[in-house]
Amino acid sequence: DAGITQSPRHKVTETGTPVTLRCHQTENHRYMYWYRQDPGHGLRLIHYSYGVKDTDKGEVSDGYSVSRSKTEDFLLTLESATSSQTSVYFCAISDNGRSYEQYFGPGTRLTVT
């Protein structure tokens, strides 16, 4: 398995509270991604990073922000969590030349009550 960890693995939080999810890699891959997985929607890209301090929006970025201050860490922040953000969040990484080949972390199950 690629060296990707996500923390926390499970979290329950209340509406309106800020939440930060962490993705850590030991592979030194350039690209890092945050997805959310919901039934009937597959995996949808939230934000991605193509280098330290270089990030861009995905298809469902509203309500989320990201930061990447080191190659190995990519943080996803929900500034003010809403119930619609209840989901399973996956981090993924890929190497420079094979963007279709992404390695996924174990996921974080987030419940917003």
Place this chain on the structure above:
Amino acid sequence: QQQVKQSPQSLIVQKGGISIINCAYENTAFDYFPWYQQFPGKGPALLIAIRPDVSEKKEGRFTISFNKSAKQFSLHIMDSQPGDSATYFCAASYNQGGKLIFGQGTELSVKP
């Protein structure tokens, strides 16, 4: 908008049968078409991928068939086994920026 459409949503196949999952895409700028397999409680993992200039790719019991003119591609699982029971996602990638667009997923159950 959904740029990659996948069907069926769920599929039940008998052991030894052929599982077929179909996907259609819209954007001709996509340059790679991978399939991912996900077991419950795990992250997706790359299963097999194909370029648009290739009509078929086979790896063991898994085959991708690609029809560029119809903008469709499919995954065939031959001699399906209970261990193949998982959720399968097709995807399409933009090489520039490294983004993947996923289909909605197909939950496959192979009955013994």
